[in-house]
Amino acid sequence: MTTKIAIFGVGLIGGSLALCLKGKPGITVVGHAHRPESLKRIVERGVVDAATLSMEEAAADADFIFLCVPVGNLEEYLAKLNRLPLKPGCIVTDVGSTKAAVAACAAAISRPDVFFIGGHPMAGSERSGVEAASSLLFENAYYVLTPSPDVPEEAYIRLERLLAYTKAQIVRVDPVLHDEIVGAISHLPHIIAVALVNQVCDYNSSNELYRMLAAGGFRDITRIASSEPVIWRDILLSNRKVMLDLLKDWNLEIEGFVKLLEDENGVGIEEAFQKANRFRSELPERRKGTITSLFDIYIDVPDHPGIIGQIATELGTRHINLSNMQIIESREDVPGVMRLSFRQEGEMERAKELLQGLGYTVYV
Ligand SMILES: NC(=O)C1=CN([C@@H]2O[C@H](COP(=O)(O)OP(=O)(O)OC[C@H]3O[C@@H](n4cnc5c(N)ncnc54)[C@H](O)[C@@H]3O)[C@@H](O)[C@H]2O)C=CC1
Ligand SMILES: O=C(O)C(=O)Cc1ccc(O)cc1
Numbered sequence: 001m002t003t004k005i006a007i008f009g010v011g012l013i014g015g016s017l018a019l020c021l022k023g024k025p026g027i028t029v030v031g032h033a034h035r036p037e038s039l040k041r042i043v044e045r046g047v048v049d050a051a052t053l054s055m056e057e058a059a060a061d062a063d064f065i066f067l068c069v070p071v072g073n074l075e076e077y078l079a080k081l082n083r084l085p086l087k088p089g090c091i092v093t094d095v096g097s098t099k100a101a102v103a104a105c106a107a108a109i110s111r112p113d114v115f116f117i118g119g120h121p122m123a124g125s126e127r128s129g130v131e132a133a134s135s136l137l138f139e140n141a142y143y144v145l146t147p148s149p150d151v152p153e154e155a156y157i158r159l160e161r162l163l164a165y166t167k168a169q170i171v172r173v174d175p176v177l178h179d180e181i182v183g184a185i186s187h188l189p190h191i192i193a194v195a196l197v198n199q200v201c202d203y204n205s206s207n208e209l210y211r212m213l214a215a216g217g218f219r220d221i222t223r224i225a226s227s228e229p230v231i232w233r234d235i236l237l238s239n240r241k242v243m244l245d246l247l248k249d250w251n252l253e254i255e256g257f258v259k260l261l262e263d264e265n266g267v268g269i270e271e272a273f274q275k276a277n278r279f280r281s282e283l284p285e286r287r288k289g290t291i292t293s294l295f296d297i298y299i300d301v302p303d304h305p306g307i308i309g310q311i312a313t314e315l316g317t318r319h320i321n322l323s324n325m326q327i328i329e330s331r332e333d334v335p336g337v338m339r340l341s342f343r344q345e346g347e348m349e350r351a352k353e354l355l356q357g358l359g360y361t362v363y364v
Helices: 012-021 036-045 055-059 071-082 100-108 153-166 175-204 209-213 216-226 229-238 240-262 266-281 307-317 345-357
Strands: 003-008 027-032 050-052 064-067 091-094 115-121 142-147 169-172 295-301 324-329 336-342
Touching: 003 012, 003 055, 012 027, 012 153, 027 055, 036 050, 055 071, 064 071, 071 091, 071 100, 071 229, 091 153, 100 115, 100 175, 115 153, 115 175, 142 153, 142 175, 175 209, 175 216, 175 229, 175 240, 229 240, 240 266, 295 307, 295 345, 307 324, 307 336, 307 345, 336 345
Parallel strands: 003 027, 003 064, 027 050, 064 091, 091 115, 142 169
Antiparallel strands: 115 142, 295 336, 324 336
């Protein structure tokens, strides 16, 4: 007996799910694309067993349907699916970054023999499209599910079992609460990153030195400003009410800083940094998969040819598996900083000891 999985929207998230599920015992993954160009990309990337432009064909006899399209298209996809002959017991789920709107919409078109369970894998990247998909994207990440109370436990468990292939940790959250929390920890940071980059972009139009001098710190905190505009337009509009409240609070935070500076309140500035430092140090360890790495160390490296090869060889000889290596900052007159990423904490610790032993300055 085969389990048919239909994935609508095989981009970063849909493609990563496809890679997690394809080839698993008894599973067939069918991808749906809304345009011939997208179909070609999915087939070329080889993430699905079969691909089609026909919604009907993709959905026919599917045991699970994953909607991995932009949030703004979820309602339309649900409405179209609702008109198709779906297999009794079929579970329809989505991966959208907001959950309240899709939950309301699914409730309005629910059918007794088909179950909708909202979902949101809390992993991703600023990249998009099937080319960026990875089977390891969800490993160790949280994966939120937001079933309505009338979804039978049997259906929830079936989905949870299937998602075990992603190696994510499933958490059950109320959809409205999800949007409030994710609004603060994901959507607000995206707005702030974009606003900051655009502020500097405007200054830069009268003086190119801004771009030239913008280095590590600016890049680090603005990575997510490079995220897909259509995906983020939809997320922010869908979570509009929550975002408006959060932005009011954000304005208060910023006004607080304005006041501290106006008053030349050094103690207050220190307190603000101490509070942030304390809370940040209590954040859970990074839990994401490969795209943002699990365990990173940073080392000062003199900027001379051969250094990358030397470090990689030292690690390789001791069978320490490196998942990524990146020069973050490199100038002729100062040491560069290299980021080494490991999938296992133990490997990171061994690399740290080894490199310290070889005389490198290592930071965690
Ligand atoms: N980017 C991220 O890091 C994360 C995104 N999500 C959610 O996952 C969903 C998919 O996002 P990504 O995979 O990042 O985006 P993506 O742009 O990589 O993929 C979107 C896919 O939907 C397809 N699509 C189908 N109908 C479409 C239409 N009418 N208009 C535009 N595209 C259409 C596109 O061809 C593409 O394959 C979104 O709902 C997003 O909120 C969830 C977690 C993380
Ligand atoms: O790139 C990052 O760090 C992200 O924040 C990725 C991301 C984007 C959207 C989501 O709904 C969840 C995760």
